[in-house]
Amino acid sequence: MNKWFKSGTPWIWLNAGAVATSLVMVFGLILMIAVNGLSFFWPSNVAQFEYQTAQQSEPTQVMGEFQRSETMTAQAMRDAGFDVPEGQEIVVRHLVKRGNRDLDSRDFRWYLDDFMGEREMPRDAVVLERLQWGNFYGFVREFRVDGEAVATGNEARVRFEAVIPETRGLVRQIERIERVDIGAINFQIEQIRIALRGIERATELSIEERAEREAELQAERAELEEQYAELENERNELRNELRRYAILMETADGAESVIALADVVNAWWPNDMSIPQKLGHYVHTFWEFITGYPREANTEGGILPAIFGTVLMVLIMSIVVTPFGVLAAIYLREYAKQGPLVRIIRISVNNLAGVPSIVFGVFGLGFFVYLVGGNIDQMFFRDALPSPTFGSPAIIWASLTLALLTLPVVIVSTEEGLTRIGASIRHGSLALGATKAETLWRLIVPLSAPAMMTGLILAVARAAGEVAPLMLVGVVKLAPSLPVDGNFPYLHLDRAFMHLGFHIYDVGFQSPNVEAGRPLVYATALILVMLIIVLNLTAISIRNYLREKYRADSD
Numbered sequence: 409m410n411k412w413f414k415s416g417t418p419w420i421w422l423n424a425g426a427v428a429t430s431l432v433m434v435f436g437l438i439l440m441i442a443v444n445g446l447s448f449f450w451p452s453n454v455a456q457f458e459y460q461t462a463q464q465s466e467p468t469q470v471m472g473e474f475q476r477s478e479t480m481t482a483q484a485m486r487d488a489g490f491d492v493p494e495g496q497e498i499v500v501r502h503l504v505k506r507g508n509r510d511l512d513s514r515d516f517r518w519y520l521d522d523f524m525g526e527r528e529m530p531r532d533a534v535v536l537e538r539l540q541w542g543n544f545y546g547f548v549r550e551f552r553v554d555g556e557a558v559a560t561g562n563e564a565r566v567r568f569e570a571v572i573p574e575t576r577g578l579v580r581q582i583e584r585i586e587r588v589d590i591g592a593i594n595f596q597i598e599q600i601r602i603a604l605r606g607i608e609r610a611t612e613l614s615i616e617e618r619a620e621r622e623a624e625l626q627a628e629r630a631e632l633e634e635q636y637a638e639l640e641n642e643r644n645e646l647r648n649e650l651r652r653y654a655i656l657m658e659t660a661d662g663a664e665s666v667i668a669l670a671d672v673v674n675a676w677w678p679n680d681m682s683i684p685q686k687l688g689h690y691v692h693t694f695w696e697f698i699t700g701y702p703r704e705a706n707t708e709g710g711i712l713p714a715i716f717g718t719v720l721m722v723l724i725m726s727i728v729v730t731p732f733g734v735l736a737a738i739y740l741r742e743y744a745k746q747g748p749l750v751r752i753i754r755i756s757v758n759n760l761a762g763v764p765s766i767v768f769g770v771f772g773l774g775f776f777v778y779l780v781g782g783n784i785d786q787m788f789f790r791d792a793l794p795s796p797t798f799g800s801p802a803i804i805w806a807s808l809t810l811a812l813l814t815l816p817v818v819i820v821s822t823e824e825g826l827t828r829i830g831a832s833i834r835h836g837s838l839a840l841g842a843t844k845a846e847t848l849w850r851l852i853v854p855l856s857a858p859a860m861m862t863g864l865i866l867a868v869a870r871a872a873g874e875v876a877p878l879m880l881v882g883v884v885k886l887a888p889s890l891p892v893d894g895n896f897p898y899l900h901l902d903r904a905f906m907h908l909g910f911h912i913y914d915v916g917f918q919s920p921n922v923e924a925g926r927p928l929v930y931a932t933a934l935i936l937v938m939l940i941i942v943l944n945l946t947a948i949s950i951r952n953y954l955r956e957k958y959r960a961d962s963d
Contacts, residue, residue, distance in 0.1 A: 438937060445934040448927035449693040451678040451686050454533045454545055455504075456660050458525035461491040470519065471533060471545045471660035472506035475923070477521075485520070493522050503923070507535075507543035511663055515542050516923040529679045532565065536657070536667065537674040539703060542924065544667065550656035552666070557656070568655055568675070575653060575669045578646050585643045588894070593636045595895045600629045606791040697931065702886060706915050707924040711932055713887050715939065717803065717905035718872060720891060721882075722943060724807035724901075725814070725871050726864060732811070733818025733867075734853075734860055740819070741826045742848055761816035769877030772809030777801055777881060797902050803891050804901035806882030810874060814867035821866065825859020826852060854954075861951035865944050872940045875909040883907045885914050908936040 452473045460467035482492045482499050492499055500521040509515040536544040550557040551564040551571075559567045607613065607621050650670035657665050674696075676689055700710025744750045781798035789797040798804070829852050837847040875883075884904040891903045912932050919925035 441930050441934045441937065444927065445930035445932075446694075448931050449690050449697065451535070451676055451681060451689050451693075453529050453678050454535060455527045456530055456533065457527045459519055459523055460525075461520075461523050462493070463491050467525065469660040469662070470504065470506065472504040473545075475503040475505055475516070477502045490518070490520060491523075492520070496522070505543070505923070507545045508541075508659060508665075510541040510544075511659065511665060515921070531680040532562075532677065533679055534565075534657075534675055534677050536672050537708075538667070539671050539673060542704065542708065542921075544657060544665070546657040546659045546665075548655055549658050549664070552654045552656065554652050555654070564655065565677075568669075571653055571669065572672070572675060575650060575672070578650050579670065582643055582646050582650075585639055585646075587889075589639050590636065590643075591889065591893070592895055593632050593639070597629060597632050597636075600625050600632070602791045609791065698935070702911075704924075705920055706885065706911065707919050707921050707928060711908065711911060711935065713890060714906040714908045714911040714932070715935065716890055716892075717883075717887070718908045718936070718939060719943075721803055721807050721810070721878075721905065721907065722868055722872050724804070725810045726868060728808060729811040729814050729818055729867055730860070730864055733815050733863060734822050736815075737819045737822035737826060738848070738853070741823050742844075742852070757816045757819050761820070764876075765813055765874055766876040766880075768809055768813045769880040772805055772812070772877060772881040773801070776805040776808055781805065800902075801880065801882040801884075801904055802902045803882050803905045806878050806905070809877050809881050810871040813874065813877065814871050817866045817870065818860070818863035821863025822856065822860045825856035825862075828859070829855055858951045858955040861947055861954065865947045865951070868943050868947060869940055872943065873909055873936065875907070875913055878907055878910060883910045885910075885918075908932055908939065912936070 454471060454473055456469065456471040458467040459470050477500060479498060479500050482496050485492045485499055485501070490501075501518045502521060502524070503516060503518055505516055506512070507515050530547075532547055534546065534548055536546075538544060548565045548568055549560060551559040551567040604622065604625055607618055607625075610618070613621070647670070651668060653669040654666055655669065657667055659665070674693075678686070681689065697710045698715070699712050701712060702714075703709040740750060740753065744753075777800065781796070781800065781802070785793060785797050785799040833851065833855070834847055837851050838844070842850075882904055884906065887904055887906045889903065891900050891905055892898060893900070912929055915925040915932065916929040
């Protein structure tokens with residue numbers, strides 16, 4: 409036994425077991441996130457059943473999607489206010505998504521299995537995804553145009569299915585007018601307002617020059633306001649066209665509700681769909697989730713602004729942290745005189761990597777936002793004050809804060825790469841007549857490029873998942889517009905942005921509807937993991953290319 413331990417075999421098996429356990433845990437976590445996130449987009453069947461407790465004189469009709477089931481003790485259910493059959497110690501309860509939040513404030517409710525009747529799957533049960541109030545579960549009874557019923561029963565369903573693509577097209581036109589066209593005009597009008605304030609402060613202008621410039625700006629504003637009015641009329645006409653169509657819906661318990669098609673995002677009959685139809689619906693819903701905008705307190709809609717904000721922030725952070733980290737490492741390793749001061753700097757850099765991220769957020773808020781951003785506003789954007797331009801949390805300050813956060817990682821990785829370059833390579837280059845600078849930039853730095861990319865990979869992986877510092881320096885629950893648009897200068901670094909990590913936190917812990925936000929937490933987490941993997945794979949491929957390139961050159 410002693411010989412076996414001295415051979416090192418137990419430690420080899422211990423390391424192998426630890427690595428295998430870690431891989432199983434990582435892949436298990438990703439699998440759990442994927443299963444819970446991707447299952448959200450599948451059109452589950454809608455069940456209808458009678459529910460009657462001992463205290464009810466008549467059964468109630470319930471319709472909805474079964475979310476999950478739990479086995480509970482009877483006493484725990486009694487303590488929660490449920491009516492439990494006498495003589496039972498264990499009960500099974502089911503969570504049903506009933507929707508219809510505008511008719512009943514509770515769209516998720518638990519039902520005991522003992523009081524549930526036989527489940528039916530009505531083929532004409534429809535699920536409506538709405539702009540507000542969540543999903544609606546029921547039956548289409550009438551199709552109305554201008555307030556009058558023009559079709560009933562199955563014909564109403566046919567007319568409704570036929571007109572949905574038209575109404576969604578009208579909604580997209582309205583959104584384009586509001587987000588792009590009207591948004592661009594509002595941006596230009598705001599720039600004119602700021603320019604007018606600048607003319608008022610310009611004491612060097614004569615009265616005639618000031619009046620002439622003000623007249624030009626006022627004429628430009630009047631032209632923009634005319635364009636705004638035309639777009640507003642076009643939008644109102646589209647809205648009036650949308651308001652013409654409505655459907656009369658009936659719930660499982662007989663309640664009726666008139667729903668305008670302008671409020672309907674999508675509609676499907678899950679119990680009457682084949683597997684190919686469900687797959688098509690699944691792909692369409694997932695694509696809408698990736699490319700859509702959030703709504704209903706982020707518990708509905710898509711996550712495009714969060715994806716865009718995360719990618720843009722990581723790219724800006726990478727552009728900033730890479731040169732600073734590489735230059736700092738080159739100075740410490742190649743130029744600085746090794747001594748107590750350099751050792752203290754290295755210790756400080758290593759300790760900086762262990763500072764809690766929220767501390768960086770506080771520093772970024774005080775230094776970047778209030779000091780740097782505030783002074784930039786005073787020097788270059790005084791006409792916009794007291795409304796801050798750069799003196800408020802923005803994507804540029806979030807990127808710089810995360811650049812400071814990940815700077816130690818890049819410095820340490822780059823310095824280790826420089827250390828691995830053998831002294832013989834340096835001596836050979838110098839012996840051939842190259843200067844120290846030429847040796848460094850044409851030989852040492854290219855050979856250590858893979859180590860630099862390793863530091864960048866670690867920096868991207870950490871920065872993409874950070875949330876705490878971003879809450880102070882730029883991330884918001886809901887951004888009204890993307891940091892990139894068609895208005896000059898096109899890339900607006902002074903705007904706040906959405907982030908996938910903060911979106912997960914907001915939906916999971918700040919949402920007023922926890923059950924509705926639960927699947928979105930998994931789905932958004934899956935997108936964040938996939939995004940980090942894509943960014944890391946891109947950096948890894950660049951690192952491998954550089955490694956092979958300079959290895960071939962050295963051969």
